Amino acid sequence: MALFKRYKKPGPLKPTPNPYPSRFQFWRHSLLASFILILIGVGTLRFYKPFYDPLQDVLFEGVAWLQKGFLQPFHETSALLKDAHQFIYLKDEHGRLKLENENLHKEIQALRSLAHENAALRKMLNVPSVEVVKYSAARVLSSPYDGFHRFFLIEGGQKDDLIKDQPVIVEEGVVGRLEKVGAHVARVLLLTDVNSRIPVVTSFSNEKAILSGNGSSLPTLVYVNDVKKIQIGEQIITSGLGGVFPPGLPVGIVDAIENGKIKVRPYVPFQKVEWVQVLKIHPENFYKEVNTALEEK
Amino acid sequence: MKFIINSLKLLPLFTLLFIIMMGSSWQIGGSPLMPALLLIPVYYWLVYHPSWLPLGGLFLMGLLYDSLMAHDLGLTSFFLMLSALLGPSIRSYLRPDKFPLIWFGFGVFSGTYLLFYGLVISGDFVLFVSWINGIILYPLVAWILSHLHGRIQKYV
Numbered sequence: 001m002a003l004f005k006r007y008k009k010p011g012p013l014k015p016t017p018n019p020y021p022s023r024f025q026f027w028r029h030s031l032l033a034s035f036i037l038i039l040i041g042v043g044t045l046r047f048y049k050p051f052y053d054p055l056q057d058v059l060f061e062g063v064a065w066l067q068k069g070f071l072q073p074f075h076e077t078s079a080l081l082k083d084a085h086q087f088i089y090l091k092d093e094h095g096r097l098k099l100e101n102e103n104l105h106k107e108i109q110a111l112r113s114l115a116h117e118n119a120a121l122r123k124m125l126n127v128p129s130v131e132v133v134k135y136s137a138a139r140v141l142s143s144p145y146d147g148f149h150r151f152f153l154i155e156g157g158q159k160d161d162l163i164k165d166q167p168v169i170v171e172e173g174v175v176g177r178l179e180k181v182g183a184h185v186a187r188v189l190l191l192t193d194v195n196s197r198i199p200v201v202t203s204f205s206n207e208k209a210i211l212s213g214n215g216s217s218l219p220t221l222v223y224v225n226d227v228k229k230i231q232i233g234e235q236i237i238t239s240g241l242g243g244v245f246p247p248g249l250p251v252g253i254v255d256a257i258e259n260g261k262i263k264v265r266p267y268v269p270f271q272k273v274e275w276v277q278v279l280k281i282h283p284e285n286f287y288k289e290v291n292t293a294l295e296e297k
Numbered sequence: 298m299k300f301i302i303n304s305l306k307l308l309p310l311f312t313l314l315f316i317i318m319m320g321s322s323w324q325i326g327g328s329p330l331m332p333a334l335l336l337i338p339v340y341y342w343l344v345y346h347p348s349w350l351p352l353g354g355l356f357l358m359g360l361l362y363d364s365l366m367a368h369d370l371g372l373t374s375f376f377l378m379l380s381a382l383l384g385p386s387i388r389s390y391l392r393p394d395k396f397p398l399i400w401f402g403f404g405v406f407s408g409t410y411l412l413f414y415g416l417v418i419s420g421d422f423v424l425f426v427s428w429i430n431g432i433i434l435y436p437l438v439a440w441i442l443s444h445l446h447g448r449i450q451k452y453v
Contacts, residue, residue: 011392013345013388013392013393031352031381031382031385034352034353035378035379035382038356038378039375039378042356042371042374046370046371056364060364062364063361063365066318066361067318067321067365070318071318142321143322144365144366144367145322145324145331146321146329146331146332147328147331148418148419149366149367151367217327271324
């Protein structure tokens with residue numbers, strides 16, 4: 001047996017031999033015929049709503065769970081490594097948390113007296129009480145991004161009473177809103193997505209505007225009355241117009257103003273987000289109110 | 298045994314599935330890797346073993362991708378199937394020992410794919426429809442021009 005085989009220079013790529021000897025088999029596997037058949041069949045069904053919509057829902061749910069299955073081992077490994085790291089620094093962490101706990105206790109004491117005072121003053125002035133918004137925490141499954149669209153797939157859906165267009169936030173600020181809600185998973189439209197529009201207001205100049213996503217990491221402010229009034233570094237918060245986002249939620253800061261284009265840097269570090277909170281507001285008149293706000297402009 | 302061997306032929310589709318599921322969130326310096334990353338296994342298998350990449354499988358992978366990226370269902374399926382359809386005709390120009398040539402081929406393939414993909418996704422259908430209309434009208438206009446050309450040729 002020869003130890004070394006002589007290297008044979010490969011020739012040009014040849015068509016692979018036909019693995020289907022019979023004519024029927026050949027036709028069945030003929031590329032063009034299959035292509036045309038699939039195109040006609042699917043193209044027809046695409047415009048048949050009773051078929052297309054349920055298929056879209058089933059695929060959305062199925063793909064999210066399939067992706068969860070793929071990513072689970074990596075998430076678990078990452079969690080394990082994080083736990084190991086925390087275990088090493090357990091003593092330091094304990095000390096830090098103890099200090100934080102003491103500080104929070106002091107803050108709660110101070111806030112309690114303020115809350116009482118606030119309630120008493122509200123009663124005296126006959127101001128209606130502020131509605132407490134309920135929220136639901138959900139884990140981020142993945143964050144698909146293809147340069148145009150940017151989403152979070154989250155583990156929560158209709159079973160958690162989530163509905164379309166509810167706002168999604170984290171500790172740092174606004175993340176976006178629910179764009180599609182399945183039975184167990186939901187899709188969050190991030191504020192940087194090209195389809196995202198959020199009514200906002202600037203903190204110092206008090207200019208109302210719409211924060212418009214453009215696919216990049218810096219969304220822009222549109223429908224601004226006076227661009228000259230806005231300064232770099234100014235905080236952007238939700239205006240409350242539109243009925244989806246409650247007023248006063250932090251969104252970002254003005255990063256740059258170039259040729260009248262105001263770029264905003266969001267507070268939320270989208271790549272690091274693992275958990276989000278969905279505010280359980282019922283955005284019934286969302287589109288109607290946004291239109292009214294735009295008309296006023 | 299035959300079943301195991303046959304199931305091994307699903308490897309190309311599995312590589313596609315793996316990349317769709319794992320790579321949809323990957324970024325380098327804030328720029329997404331998708332959809333160019335998806336095209337690497339498609340191109341590889343179309344060049345080296347197209348019969349392992351059935352149209353039905355590509356259609357399904359396209360559906361999964363569209364569903365994940367919230368596109369209109371069938372858009373990526375159409376582009377992937379079209380690539381599979383045109384793949385064999387381009388294949389004969391490539392040589393397996395010339396890696397730079399195959400690499401260059403990928404550049405052309407992915408560039409063309411992303412150009413059309415970008416046009417459709419960004420909503421600039423006007424340009425896309427204009428391109429299709431141009432292709433449809435070409436024979437008619439070319440026929441008229443060839444007649445004019447023939448008539449002029451007699452005198453010039």
